[in-house]
Amino acid sequence: xxxxxxxxxxxxxxxxxxxxxKSSKINIEHSDNANIDQDEIPxxxxxxxxxxxxxxxxxxxxxxxxFFQKENYLKAFGDVQMVQGDTLFLNSKYxxxxxxxxxxxATGNVVMRxxxxxxxxxxxxxxxxxxxxFYNSYGTITSKENILKSKxxxxxxxxxxxxxxTAVTITNPKYVIKSNHLDYYTNSGHSYLFGPSTITGKDNFxxxxxxxxxTKKNVATLLRKSxxxxxxxxxxxxxxxxxxxxxxxxxxxxxxxxxxxNKGIIKGHYAEIYRNLKTEKDSMxxxxxxxxxxxxENDSMYIHGKKMLITGKPGERIVxxxxxxxxxxxxxxxxxxxxxxxxxxxxxxxxGRPILWxxxxxxxxxxxxxxxxxxxEKLDSLKVLNNAFIISKDTIGTGYNQVKGMxxxxxxxxxxxxxxxxxxxxxxxxxxRNDNQELIGINKSVGSKINLILDKNTIxxxxxxxxxxxxxxxxxxxxxxxxxxxxxxxxxxxxxxxxDDIFPPEENELDAKIQAESKAALEKENVPMEPSKETLxxxxxxxxxxxxxxxxxxAVK
Numbered sequence: 281x282x283x284x285x286x287x288x289x290x291x292x293x294x295x296x297x298x299x300x301x302k303s304s305k306i307n308i309e310h311s312d313n314a315n316i317d318q319d320e321i322p323x324x325x326x327x328x329x330x331x332x333x334x335x336x337x338x339x340x341x342x343x344x345x346x347f348f349q350k351e352n353y354l355k356a357f358g359d360v361q362m363v364q365g366d367t368l369f370l371n372s373k374y375x376x377x378x379x380x381x382x383x384x385x386a387t388g389n390v391v392m393r394x395x396x397x398x399x400x401x402x403x404x405x406x407x408x409x410x411x412x413x414f415y416n417s418y419g420t421i422t423s424k425e426n427i428l429k430s431k432x433x434x435x436x437x438x439x440x441x442x443x444x445x446t447a448v449t450i451t452n453p454k455y456v457i458k459s460n461h462l463d464y465y466t467n468s469g470h471s472y473l474f475g476p477s478t479i480t481g482k483d484n485f486x487x488x489x490x491x492x493x494x495t496k497k498n499v500a501t502l503l504r505k506s507x508x509x510x511x512x513x514x515x516x517x518x519x520x521x522x523x524x525x526x527x528x529x530x531x532x533x534x535x536x537x538x539x540x541x542n543k544g545i546i547k548g549h550y551a552e553i554y555r556n557l558k559t560e561k562d563s564m565x566x567x568x569x570x571x572x573x574x575x576x577e578n579d580s581m582y583i584h585g586k587k588m589l590i591t592g593k594p595g596e597r598i599v600x601x602x603x604x605x606x607x608x609x610x611x612x613x614x615x616x617x618x619x620x621x622x623x624x625x626x627x628x629x630x631x632g633r634p635i636l637w638x639x640x641x642x643x644x645x646x647x648x649x650x651x652x653x654x655x656x657e658k659l660d661s662l663k664v665l666n667n668a669f670i671i672s673k674d675t676i677g678t679g680y681n682q683v684k685g686m687x688x689x690x691x692x693x694x695x696x697x698x699x700x701x702x703x704x705x706x707x708x709x710x711x712x713r714n715d716n717q718e719l720i721g722i723n724k725s726v727g728s729k730i731n732l733i734l735d736k737n738t739i740x741x742x743x744x745x746x747x748x749x750x751x752x753x754x755x756x757x758x759x760x761x762x763x764x765x766x767x768x769x770x771x772x773x774x775x776x777x778x779x780d781d782i783f784p785p786e787e788n789e790l791d792a793k794i795q796a797e798s799k800a801a802l803e804k805e806n807v808p809m810e811p812s813k814e815t816l817x818x819x820x821x822x823x824x825x826x827x828x829x830x831x832x833x834x835a836v837k
Contacts, residue, residue, distance in 0.1 A: 306335045306347065306354055306379045324348050331356070335379050338408065339363045342375070352379035360386065362406075368437055369393040370406065382408035390415075396440060396466035397423040399433075411437040423466055425495050427451045439816075440467045452495060454524065455481040461808065468818040469495035474808040483557055485509040486522065492809055498524035504806060512594050514538040515553060518798055527555040533794050535566065541594045542623070543575040548588075549794055564590040569787040572599060576609070576658070576695055583607040583619065584782040596624040605630075606782040611696055613637050613776035616648070626652035626660070636662075637775050638697045641734070642671045644769070645688065662690035668702055670732075671770055672739070674711040677719065681739065682709045682765050683730055700732040707765050710742055712752065722758050725750025 308314075312329025320326070325347040327333075333340045333347070333354060343358030354377045362370040362377070362384060373388025387403040392413060401419035406412070414434040421428040421442060430448035435441070442464045450457035450464070450471065459477035464470070471493045479486035479493060479500070490504035502520040508529055509515075516538075517531030530552045531537075537546040537553070549568035556562060570588045574581045585601030592598050599621040606615050617632025630636070630648035637643070645664035653660040668688035672681045686704030690697050706727050712720040727744035734740060744750070776782060783791075 304336060304379075305349075305352055306333055306377070308333050308347065309339075311345075321346050323350060335377070336382070336408075337365065340375070340377065353377070354379070362386070364408075364437075367394055370404070372404075384408070392435070394437070394440065394466060397421050397442075399435065413437070421464075421466075423469070425452060425469055428464060439465070440819075441465050450495070454498065455479050457493065463808070463811070465811075465815055465818070468815055470811070470815045470818075471495060472809050472811065474806075481524070483510065483527075483555075488520075490806060490809060492812075500524075503809070510555070512539065512541045514540070515551075517551070518801070527557060529553045534798055537564065537566070539594075542597065545573045546588070546590070547571050547573070549790065560593045561591070562593075566590075569783060569791050570601075571782065572601070579610050579695070580779075581607060581609045582779045582782055585619065592623070598622050604784065606776055608776050608779050608782050611639055613781075614648075615774065615776070624654075626654050628652075635771060635774070636664075638734075640672050641697075641739075642771060642775075643688070644669045644771075659692040659695045661692060662688070662697065662700075664688035664690075667767065669765075669767060670700070670702070671768065673772070675713070675738070676717055677711065679711050679722070679763055680709070680768070680770065681711055682768060683707070683732065683742070684765050684767065685730065697734055700734065702730045702732075704728065706730045706744070708742060708744060708750075709763060709765060710739070719755055721752040721754055722763065723750065723752050724758065724762070 308327065310330060310332040311327040314325060314327050316325055327345040327347060328343065331340075331342045331345045333345065340354065340356055340360070340362050342356035342360040345357065346355040348354070356375045356377070358373065360372045360375040362375065369392070370384070370386055371391045372386035375384060375386040377384045384406040385404075386406070390399075390401050390404045392399040392404060399419055399421045401415045402417035404413055404415045412434060414432070416432045418429070418431055419433055428442070428448060428450050430444045431446040432444070433448070434443045436443070444459070444462045444464070446460060448459055448462050457471060457473070457477070457479050459473045459475065461474040462477070463472040473488060473491045473493065475489055477488050477491065486500065486502070486506070486508050488502040488504065488506035491500060491502040491506060493500045500520070500522040502522070503518075506520050507514055507516040508520060508522060514537070515529055515531055517535040518533035519531070521530045523529070531550070533549050535548050535551045537551065539545070546564070546566055548566040548570035551564060551566040553564045554562060565587065567587045570585060572583045572588060583599075583601055583605065584607070585605040586603035587601070589600045590597055599619070601619040603617070604615075605617065605619050607613060607619070614630065614634065614636040616630040616634040619628060619630060621628040628650040630650070634648040635642065635644050636648060643664060645668045646666035647664070649663040649665075650659060651661045651663070652658065665687050668685050670683045670688070674681060683702055683706070685702035685706035688700060688702050690700040692698065706729060708723065708725050708730055710723040712723055714720055723742070725744050725748050727748040728746040729744075731743040731745065732739050732741070
């Protein structure tokens with residue numbers, strides 16, 4: 281019995297609450313004329329001339345109206361306007377309003393205005409309960425900064441947000457945004473893009489499948505399959521940040537920068553790029569498994585450093601790499617502390633304990649310069665200054681061919697070292713063999729200059745100039761301790777034999793972790809971005825003393 285009384289009481293409360301929430305009757309405030317004509321419009325009150333009606337905070341004005349009192353329903357004709365407070369104005373040629381469910385329909389030159397934007401379309405529906413308006417006819421939305429055009433759309437008055445699920449275009453004096461899924465907040469100018477979307481500007485083109493763009497600040501965060509393309513460069517990454525006003529971009533994870541003019545690619549897991557559109561003197565920093573790949577004829581040169589900097593105009597780039605620099609090419613590899621490469625001068629300096637391997641020849645010295653030819657785009661020459669030393673293993677035995685001197689000057693032919701001159705205080709130890717590769721003797725000589733002719737990985741001839749002093753010793757007559765020149769250090773175990781050898785173990789571990797995370801992220805269902813707190817709280821005043829963050833941060837996925 282107690283349960284029965286409880287349910288009856290609950291039912292009576294629910295019914296009374298439903299009646300309390302039931303919509304009130306539409307109120308007729310003014311009409312020049314009013315009459316009832318059952319023949320013309322059955323069960324309707326006909327209103328004409330300066331019609332004004334209201335309903336729970338909304339005012340309708342029009343030239344003529346039919347008010348169906350039983351249904352609490354209004355049909356309005358001619359210069360129709362619906363006003364909701366001071367935030368929403370809806371004008372049309374014709375409109376209908378259901379006071380029971382508080383829903384409106386308008387058609388014919390529809391114009392909907394809010395404090396931030398104006399929508400022009402042919403037909404629109406407005407639900408006052410949810411404060412949502414939607415249209416399926418082509419519409420144009422104009423705000424202070426932008427013009428939006430779409431086939432259909434939905435407006436959320438409380439959030440001041442337009443949602444588009446069909447083709448939409450945002451036109452701004454600086455760029456054009458196109459997407460099939462876009463949320464646009466009229467107060468903040470924030471745009472959330474989902475699915476294949478593009479942003480086309482005068483100087484670049486942006487593609488993303490998940491991103492955010494602030495149309496007032498001109499900054500973007502791009503999170504999926506995104507890239508920024510300039511006329512000479514393309515920037516890719518799992519996550520991109522872009523500031524159009526400063527022409528600044530940062531990229532995080534799986535960063536790839538393609539230089540179409542210089543036929544090069546730079547990769548890493550974090551990069552920052554500044555562009556100067558007037559002077560074209562750009563700058564770029566890349567780190568976390570950074571590598572620069574340059575095409576040389578049918579081969580590629582790979583250069584790695586803990587941090588890499590690229591500055592200058594196209595065709596005049598300066599590339600600098602720091603800390604444990606390593607490089608690899610099919611017939612050449614090496615190491616040094618840092619590299620400075622000037623594209624205009626075609627000069628690459630290997631700085632700090634440089635070592636170079638050309639095929640099986642190990643070269644060391646205090647300073648190394650690689651000189652190219654900008655016309656032929658090939659390597660031209662090599663300089664090794666101070667303490668030049670060349671070592672290669674004997675083709676059969678355990679000995680080492682060695683040449684040393686003050687300086688070394690080499691010439692390249694078809695990007696391969698073909699001839700070398702060593703000058704000042706030169707010394708040589710060379711294992712002589714006949715055509716059957718039998719050891720004839722060991723040549724140990726000194727002179728003022730030595731010339732080497734090379735063919736791939738072998739020394740074809742050695743010529744000692746200017747009063748050479750030395751002899752050819754039978755192997756048994758030259759002791760082991762006399763078979764190495766002073767300063768001899770064989771570093772064959774350090775030789776870089778592939779492009780993968782240029783990376784230290786810790787950076788390979790970082791790369792493996794990032795690749796696994798990226799693969800897992802791509803395998804997940806792609807869902808739209810959630811609006812940020814800045815978007816949702818845009819109209820709220822910030823507490824006193826709170827500073828605005830001005831320094832942009834790279835987007836983190």
